[in-house]
Amino acid sequence: MTPFTHLNAKAAPLPMMNVDTDIIIPKQFLKTVKRTGLGVSAFYDIRYNDDGSVRDDFAPAQDAYKGAEILVTGENFGCGSSREHAPWAILDMGFRCLIAPSFADIFYNNSFKNGILPITLPKDQVTQLMQEVQENPDATIEIDLEKQTVTRGNKFSFHFEIDPFRKHCLLNGLDDIGLTLEKSATIRSYEEKRHAEKPWL
Amino acid sequence: MTDTPRTLFQKIWDDHVIERDDNGTCLIHIDRHLVHEVTSPQAFEGLRMAGRPVHALDKTLAVIDHNVSTAPDRLTNLGNEDSRIQIETLRTNCEEFGVQLFDISDKRQGIVHIVGPEQGFTQPGMTIVCGDSHTSTHGAFGALAFGIGTSEVEHVLATQSLIQSPAKSMRITVEGKTAPGVGAKDIILAIIGEIGTAGGTGYVIEYAGQAIRDLSMEGRMTICNMSIEAGARAGMVAPDETTFQYMKGRPMAPKGDHWDMAVKWWKSLATDEGATFDREVVLKAEDIAPIVTWGTTPEDVVPITGSVPNPDDFDDENKQNSARRMLDYMGLTAGTNMTDIKIDKVFIGSCTNGRIEDLRVIADLVKGKKVAANVEAMVVPGSGLVKQMAEDEGIADILKEAGFDWREPGCSMCLGMNPDQLSPGERCASTSNRNFEGRQGKGGRTHLMSPAMAAAAAITGKLTDVRELTE
Numbered sequence: 251m252t253p254f255t256h257l258n259a260k261a262a263p264l265p266m267m268n269v270d271t272d273i274i275i276p277k278q279f280l281k282t283v284k285r286t287g288l289g290v291s292a293f294y295d296i297r298y299n300d301d302g303s304v305r306d307d308f309a310p311a312q313d314a315y316k317g318a319e320i321l322v323t324g325e326n327f328g329c330g331s332s333r334e335h336a337p338w339a340i341l342d343m344g345f346r347c348l349i350a351p352s353f354a355d356i357f358y359n360n361s362f363k364n365g366i367l368p369i370t371l372p373k374d375q376v377t378q379l380m381q382e383v384q385e386n387p388d389a390t391i392e393i394d395l396e397k398q399t400v401t402r403g404n405k406f407s408f409h410f411e412i413d414p415f416r417k418h419c420l421l422n423g424l425d426d427i428g429l430t431l432e433k434s435a436t437i438r439s440y441e442e443k444r445h446a447e448k449p450w451l
Numbered sequence: 452m453t454d455t456p457r458t459l460f461q462k463i464w465d466d467h468v469i470e471r472d473d474n475g476t477c478l479i480h481i482d483r484h485l486v487h488e489v490t491s492p493q494a495f496e497g498l499r500m501a502g503r504p505v506h507a508l509d510k511t512l513a514v515i516d517h518n519v520s521t522a523p524d525r526l527t528n529l530g531n532e533d534s535r536i537q538i539e540t541l542r543t544n545c546e547e548f549g550v551q552l553f554d555i556s557d558k559r560q561g562i563v564h565i566v567g568p569e570q571g572f573t574q575p576g577m578t579i580v581c582g583d584s585h586t587s588t589h590g591a592f593g594a595l596a597f598g599i600g601t602s603e604v605e606h607v608l609a610t611q612s613l614i615q616s617p618a619k620s621m622r623i624t625v626e627g628k629t630a631p632g633v634g635a636k637d638i639i640l641a642i643i644g645e646i647g648t649a650g651g652t653g654y655v656i657e658y659a660g661q662a663i664r665d666l667s668m669e670g671r672m673t674i675c676n677m678s679i680e681a682g683a684r685a686g687m688v689a690p691d692e693t694t695f696q697y698m699k700g701r702p703m704a705p706k707g708d709h710w711d712m713a714v715k716w717w718k719s720l721a722t723d724e725g726a727t728f729d730r731e732v733v734l735k736a737e738d739i740a741p742i743v744t745w746g747t748t749p750e751d752v753v754p755i756t757g758s759v760p761n762p763d764d765f766d767d768e769n770k771q772n773s774a775r776r777m778l779d780y781m782g783l784t785a786g787t788n789m790t791d792i793k794i795d796k797v798f799i800g801s802c803t804n805g806r807i808e809d810l811r812v813i814a815d816l817v818k819g820k821k822v823a824a825n826v827e828a829m830v831v832p833g834s835g836l837v838k839q840m841a842e843d844e845g846i847a848d849i850l851k852e853a854g855f856d857w858r859e860p861g862c863s864m865c866l867g868m869n870p871d872q873l874s875p876g877e878r879c880a881s882t883s884n885r886n887f888e889g890r891q892g893k894g895g896r897t898h899l900m901s902p903a904m905a906a907a908a909a910i911t912g913k914l915t916d917v918r919e920l921t922e
């Protein structure tokens with residue numbers, strides 16, 4: 251996994267609440283057997299007109315936000331289905347960091363597995379950030395995972411919370427499976443004990 | 452540790468911790484892993500690239516459900532090219548890694564969350580995962596069951612464990628008895644309406660109270676299934692006699708001495724007297740009426756006797772804007788009586804309401820009646836065994852006679868990954884779990900409700916209070 255340490259990039263606004271994973275990547279694109287190539291289909295129904303042109307009201311796909319690597323959005327982002335195609339699509343679209351007042355659990359979890367940093371900030375701070383990126387599409391936002399800060403030049407700087415284990419994995423680009431397999435002996439002894447106590451399991 | 456009163460969730464959690472780090476993050480053992488074709492290909496590919504085997508084949512079961520056609524000719528026609536590739540990829544992966552698969556031609560094939568309980572693969576006290584958010588269904592047995600993403604599917608395949616941080620606990624007590632015409636689906640829709648789609652975020656919910664105890668296993672599964680629609684990590688109900696009766700004799704349930712040992716353990720799982728929850732919510736069953744949704748999130752509920760809400764009446768400006776957008780998408784006008792809303796399609800099925808009990812309820816209601824001329828109604832049994840049972844009991848004949856389309860088992864129109872979809876602007880009375888924009892087909896308009904309410908709508912051609920049909 252690609253480590254995430256530091257990001258200095260443009261941010262795109264998506265001021266909607268309850269953006270569910272069906273919106274992020276509609277079902278017809280789940281039929282892939284790969285992780286890549288979903289970016290062009292991300293947010294399909296709210297991004298494209300019927301003739302395939304980009305909708306004017308979908309800011310993240312406008313020229314002004316070209317190259318943005320941060321997405322600022324509303325509450326309960328990523329609710330609904332567990333499809334990891336949602337973070338895959340967002341990553342493939344070019345975003346490495348998401349900022350919202352809250353995220354749905356499974357989506358939040360899936361993001362970390364793909365080197366995406368989801369940042370939860372209080373609602374008023376997200377509103378401030380949203381206004382800033384709407385008014386100044388060229389504004390660069392600085393994310394420092396080590397220090398746990400979101401900074402916009404000398405205008406504002408916010409601190410965010412993150413689980414220490416997740417932070418460690420992201421900073422070092424660690425693969426969970428590799429980490430767990432180092433504990434094979436512990437896993438085996440747990441399984442043997444469990445089988446002895448509850449042999450039907 | 453055992454002296455402190457513990458909740459059902461805490462007991463199961465403690466029992467599965469392999470290792471705990473200083474921050475509370477745990478490596479937990481997984482007892483059962485269900486696999487389907489949509490969220491597994493990249494996980495198997497990961498194993499293949501790393502040269503890793505499946506760690507515990509006896510704890511892993513695969514089913515084809517999301518993509519599969521529900522048409523009678525499906526054994527020879529796998530639908531479009533992409534669906535065919537995904538289905539065949541699962542077959543190849545199961546064969547290569549040695550995972551047991553219920554293929555389309557197998558009588559036991561069906562929706563993964565119907566199949567697990569039906570086979571006794573799902574049991575109380577277990578941790579159960581699947582790359583599908585509705586895995587919460589299995590919590591009805593007093594198991595800790597939750598949906599995971601594909602990276603975690605690969606993690607479980609490789610290690611039979613997961614890295615997890617502990618959840619907060621919430622108890623939702625539904626006191627008293629429900630009124631006639633009100634069932635499990637109405638209870639869970641009322642709960643989601645009460646706490647909201649993000650109300651359960653970070654929590655594992657335990658459902659308690661007489662109205663929950665009175666439910667069959669099928670009803671409890673409907674409740675736990677939709678825990679994810681309230682944002683919860685999982686939902687669960689403590690196992691009791693109803694649970695044991697359901698379990699006994701299932702093909703994969705414990706047998707002989709093991710059965711007795713298992714029941715003894717299962718009985719010890721209920722939340723201890725004096726155990727505390729991070730949040731408690733209490734509802735009165737008698738206050739719950741048959742419910743339908745009006746918007747595009749499952750919290751947008753209204754009793755069938757109510758009307759489409761006015762966006763201006765919401766407190767929060769964001770909610771007002773989102774309600775306007777929803778009414779526009781749903782093609783509804785504020786103030787319209789719910790019972791004046793005409794429908795085009797009816798979908799009865801899904802992991803929420805595709806069980807035999809659901810089909811019995813609708814057969815009773817529609818016997819001798821006809822589906823309205825303006826409506827296309829389909830019934831999709833949750834598994835091959837549910838289908839078989841319904842045919843043996845004469846349910847299928849009653850439904851066909853009434854004009855329902857009787858299909859083969861699968862996820863069908865719940866998520867429209869297969870040919871069963873709504874067309875733009877079509878309005879559907881659906882027993883599924885999500886009314887999201889485009890969920891059942893681009894531009895499709897979904898109203899969630901119970902099987903009884905959906906059957907009533909099929910007969911009258913509009914949203915209907917089922918109590919008026921049965922009086």
